[in-house]
Amino acid sequence: MKQAHRWLPILAALALVGPLASGSAHAQKKRGGKKPSPQAPAAAPAAPAAAPQGSTDIELDAPAAAPAGAADPNAGAPAAATDATGSPSGGICEIDPSACPKELDVKAAAQKQVNAEIYAVQQIYALRYHRLELQPYWSFSLNDQFVSHPGPGLALNYYITNVLAIGVNGNLYAGLNNDSDFNFQNRRATRVAVPLNEYQWNANVNFTYVPVYGKFAGFGDFIFHYDAYVVGGAGVISTRPIAVIDPDNRKFDFEPKLAFNAGIGLRIFFNRWFAANLEIRDYIYNEKLENLSVGRTAAEQQDKATWTKDNSLTNNVQAQLGISVFLPFSWEYRLPK
Amino acid sequence: MRRFVTAAKKSATTPKIALGKAAACAAVALGMLVAAPSEASAQEIQLTGPLKGAPAVRQLRLYREGRLEIAPTFSFTFLDEYKRTMFAGLRLQYNIKDWIGIGAWGAYGVVNSSTYLTDRINETSPRNDQTSANVSPNKASGFNDQTSEMKWIAAPQITLTPFRGKLAIFQKLFVDTDAYFHLGAAFVGVNERGDCGAAGQTKCTAAASFTPVSRTAIAPTFGLGLTFYASSLVSVGVEYRAFPFAWNRAGFDSRGGGNDGKFPDGKVDSQDRTFRFNQMISLSVGFFPQKRQSSE
Numbered sequence: 001m002k003q004a005h006r007w008l009p010i011l012a013a014l015a016l017v018g019p020l021a022s023g024s025a026h027a028q029k030k031r032g033g034k035k036p037s038p039q040a041p042a043a044a045p046a047a048p049a050a051a052p053q054g055s056t057d058i059e060l061d062a063p064a065a066a067p068a069g070a071a072d073p074n075a076g077a078p079a080a081a082t083d084a085t086g087s088p089s090g091g092i093c094e095i096d097p098s099a100c101p102k103e104l105d106v107k108a109a110a111q112k113q114v115n116a117e118i119y120a121v122q123q124i125y126a127l128r129y130h131r132l133e134l135q136p137y138w139s140f141s142l143n144d145q146f147v148s149h150p151g152p153g154l155a156l157n158y159y160i161t162n163v164l165a166i167g168v169n170g171n172l173y174a175g176l177n178n179d180s181d182f183n184f185q186n187r188r189a190t191r192v193a194v195p196l197n198e199y200q201w202n203a204n205v206n207f208t209y210v211p212v213y214g215k216f217a218g219f220g221d222f223i224f225h226y227d228a229y230v231v232g233g234a235g236v237i238s239t240r241p242i243a244v245i246d247p248d249n250r251k252f253d254f255e256p257k258l259a260f261n262a263g264i265g266l267r268i269f270f271n272r273w274f275a276a277n278l279e280i281r282d283y284i285y286n287e288k289l290e291n292l293s294v295g296r297t298a299a300e301q302q303d304k305a306t307w308t309k310d311n312s313l314t315n316n317v318q319a320q321l322g323i324s325v326f327l328p329f330s331w332e333y334r335l336p337k
Numbered sequence: 338m339r340r341f342v343t344a345a346k347k348s349a350t351t352p353k354i355a356l357g358k359a360a361a362c363a364a365v366a367l368g369m370l371v372a373a374p375s376e377a378s379a380q381e382i383q384l385t386g387p388l389k390g391a392p393a394v395r396q397l398r399l400y401r402e403g404r405l406e407i408a409p410t411f412s413f414t415f416l417d418e419y420k421r422t423m424f425a426g427l428r429l430q431y432n433i434k435d436w437i438g439i440g441a442w443g444a445y446g447v448v449n450s451s452t453y454l455t456d457r458i459n460e461t462s463p464r465n466d467q468t469s470a471n472v473s474p475n476k477a478s479g480f481n482d483q484t485s486e487m488k489w490i491a492a493p494q495i496t497l498t499p500f501r502g503k504l505a506i507f508q509k510l511f512v513d514t515d516a517y518f519h520l521g522a523a524f525v526g527v528n529e530r531g532d533c534g535a536a537g538q539t540k541c542t543a544a545a546s547f548t549p550v551s552r553t554a555i556a557p558t559f560g561l562g563l564t565f566y567a568s569s570l571v572s573v574g575v576e577y578r579a580f581p582f583a584w585n586r587a588g589f590d591s592r593g594g595g596n597d598g599k600f601p602d603g604k605v606d607s608q609d610r611t612f613r614f615n616q617m618i619s620l621s622v623g624f625f626p627q628k629r630q631s632s633e
Contacts, residue, residue, distance in 0.1 A: 145418050182418065186454070189471040189589040189601075190462040190480075194454060214504030214514060217394050219436075228504075 125225040126269045127331055128159040128210065135277060137322025139171055142280070143315060147242070148178045149199050153320060157208050165208040171318075173199035179242060187244075195289040196242040199316070200254040202283060204235025204261055225269045232262040237283060237316075241290040241308065249301045250290070252308075259285035267324055275324040280317065287314040394501070397632040398513060400566050400625065401432035401498060408574065408623035412444055415616055419455045419484040419586050423448040428621060430496060435632075438496040441521075449486040456481070470534075470541040470603065471589045483547040483588040485529040487615075490580070492558045494521025504565075513566040523558035523580040526551060530588030534604030541590055541605050549588075556582035556615075564623065572623040580617075583610040 135155035141148050150173075157167030177198035187193055213227035237259040243250040263281030270276070291309035295301040412424040426444025433439065451459075459480035462472045473479030500516040533539045533546035540546065562576030585605070592609045594602035602608075 143416065145416055185589065185591050186458075186587070189468070189587065189591060190458045191465075191468055192458050192462045194457070212504050212506050214502055216500040216502030216514075216516065217397075219499050220394065220397075220501070223394075223502075226504075 124162065124213070125215070126227075126272045126275070126326070127162060127333075128165070128326070129162040131159050131331075132327045133157040133159070133165065133167070134325045134327065135169070135322055137277060137279070137320040139281075139318045139320045141316065141318050143317040146180060146183050146194060147196050147198060148180065149173050149176070149316065149318065150178070151176045151199075153322070155206075157206075163210040165210075167206050167208060168204065169206060170201065170203040171199075172201050174201060177242075183244075193244045193292065195292065195310075196244055197239050197287055197289070197314070198242050200238040200240070202235060202237035202259060204233045204259070204283075206231050206233030206261070227267050227269075229265050229267065230263070231265060231279070231281065232260075234258070234260050237285050239285075239287060241288060243290065245290055245292055246294045246301060246307075249294075250307045252290075255288070257285045257287070259283050265320075273326040273329040275326075277320070277322045277324050279320040279322075281320060283316040283318070285314055285316070287312050395633065397435075397501065398566075398569070399435045399630045399632055400513065400515070400564075400569065400572070401438060402435040402630055404432050404625045404627045404629070406430045406432065406438070406440070406572075406623050406625055408572075408621040410442065410444060410576075410619045410621040412578070412617045412619040414487070415618065417452060419452055420481075420486050421448075421450050421452065422446045422487045423450075424487075424490065424617070424619075426490070426619075428623075432496075435501070436498045438498070439494075440496065441491065441493045443489070443491045445489045446487050451481045451484070455484055470601070470605075471587075471591075473547040474544055475547075479547065483530055483549065485527055485549065485584055485586050485588065487525055488528055488551070489526040490523055492521050492523040492580070494519045494558065515564050515566075516561065517564065518559070518561050519576075519578075520559045521557075523556045523582075525554045525556060525580065525582065527554050527584055529585055530605055532604070532606045534590070534602075535606065538604075541603065546605070547588065554582045554584060556580045562619075569629040570625055572625070574619075574621040574623060576619040576621065578617050578619060579614060581612065581614045583612045585609045585611070586613065 133156070135157065137153045137155070138150070139153050140150050151171050153169060153171040155167055155169035157165040159165040179196060179198075183194065183196065208229050208231045210227050210229040212229075213225070215223055215225045217223050235258075236256045238254045238256045240252040240254045241250075243252060261281055261283045263279055265277060265279035267275045267277050288308045289310045289312055291307055293309075295303065295306050300306055406428070408428040408430070410424070410426040410428055412426060414422045423446070424444035425447050426442060428440060428442040430438045430440025458472065459476070459478065462468055462480065464472065464474050464476070473483045475482070496517050496519045498515050498517040501513075502515070503511055503513050505511050528549040528551055530547060531550040533543070534541040558578060558580040560576060560578035562574055564572050564574045566572045588605065590601045590603065590605045590609055592598055592600075592602070592611070593604060593606065594600040598608065
């Protein structure tokens with residue numbers, strides 16, 4: 001009895017291991033399927049291509065159903081669906097008969113016309129097509145060491161295509177122009193005054209073209225997308241000279257002037273509708289400069305016509321750092337991935 | 338998210354995992370019941386399948402790792418007040434890993450050109466007692482000659498490349514790209530107006546006092562750049578560099594006097610140097626003589 005008691009757990013364990021052992025054979029099926037065990041043909045001579053005993057895997061490359069059906073039309077589906085032991089053989093045909101591949105379907109599919117156009121990037125991460133971009137930013141002047149012109153700005157761009165947008169933007173400079181200490185030092189040392197100008201605002205209509213996009217892996221861990229664009233347009237900028245030569249008499253008013261602009265930008269996407277922006281834009285316009293000479297008489301000095309003299313084609317190059325919000329926030333891709 | 342979708346697709350197309358999936362679902366359901374009080378864990382996407390723990394990019398072309406880079410550079414300063422400089426240089430860098438490299442950049446100022454302001458001062462500044470200590474009496478090109486210029490730069494530096502990727506141009510041309518930061522020390526050879534006006538020195542109003550002398554300024558240098566890999570052997574780069582330090586760009590006597598030292602004191606010396614955030618843009622062509630590797 002003692003010995004029988006000792007063997008009972010072992011038998012129970014074997015009974016449990018049995019199904020697990022067949023499961024492990026199942027896991028080896030891919031290799032076994034190509035090289036069937038010698039017992040399989042002997043056990044099931046009517047279905048030589050059928051899966052080995054105990055297997056429930058799918059073998060799409062070796063359709064067992066068709067040869068069996070052809071050999072014995074009466075046996076047909078049952079032969080295909082069962083192995084030599086009569087247990088179900090599994091496979092897509094058993095799970096979903098409608099999805100079972102048929103020889104005729106394969107021929108038809110091979111002759112089907114397909115759209116061979118393959119895009120380099122099948123689904124662009126952040127589509128711009130027919131989306132509105134809101135772009136608030138802060139700008140800094142880059143090329144004026146005499147007067148800095150910082151200020152807030154806002155751009156609105158509507159993307160007609162995925163790479164081309166039409167939009168407007170505007171900057172507000174009023175009250176933020178800063179005449180640097182460098183001007184004072186220079187005037188004191190050399191007794192030479194340089195005509196200075198300040199800005200009030202500008203407004204522009206622009207076209208944006210996005211020829212470059214890509215993605216970066218950051219620290220080999222996360223991926224973010226970016227694009228680079230060129231922008232150009234025309235608009236108006238309101239400026240005036242800062243009275244340096246004769247500040248006692250000269251009080252200039254802001255005047256709007258025609259301006260053209262061109263620039264390049266980089267946009268880094270944090271998600272599909274939110275991005276950070278850095279743009280370098282050159283606003284080119286014809287500036288009126290303060291007259292460096294002063295009238296001899298009080299009447300001449302107070303004559304506004306004598307306050308300005310030269311015009312100068314001026315480049316106001318500024319960096320614009322901001323964010324982009326794309327509306328609508330989401331969309332559906334036309335083609336699957 | 339992309340990993341998750343890929344893993345989900347894989348499981349959906351492999352029926353033999355269906356049993357395991359059901360068991361996993363049951364386990365997840367049980368786990369959710371057990372972990373219900375923890376809201377954060379309920380939001381996590383547990384990545385399973387073959388991509389679990391996989392790197393963001395496989396077979397990444399390691400353009401830098403273990404490779405020496407030799408890159409001729411062309412650089413130009415910008416936002417200069419009196420004089421611009423163009424440099425021809427060379428960068429030598431050994432990239433220990435794909436994300437870190439050590440090296441040095443050196444350049445020589447091949448062109449120093451005056452700005453509009455310099456020309457204007459030279460032409461219009463009156464030469465009288467009020468300007469005699471600050472503007473060279475030589476009207477031919479006196480002021481241009483007295484303004485300071487950078488002659489050479491040597492900068493040992495470390496380069497960190499955290500971002501690796503690619504870009505598409507016109508959806509036709511695809512280029513492997515990386516973005517990097519560099520940080521180091523810059524030794525800058527500067528030609529600057531010499532000291533004058535102190536006891537035993539030339540008077541600052543004398544024509545001889547406007548002659549520049551050489552000195553070496555030391556400054557931190559840092560910036561960022563983009564590298565575009567045309568092939569595994571050649572790259573093209575664009576880089577921004579800042580190297581702030583104090584120098585007397587115009588050779589003026591503008592500091593040292595008054596109560597706060599912000600007025601002229603009749604001497605030109607180190608007190609007249611003012612801090613300047615010097616900046617430049619560099620273009621480079623990099624050559625990598627060693628063979629490129631790939632990640633796993």
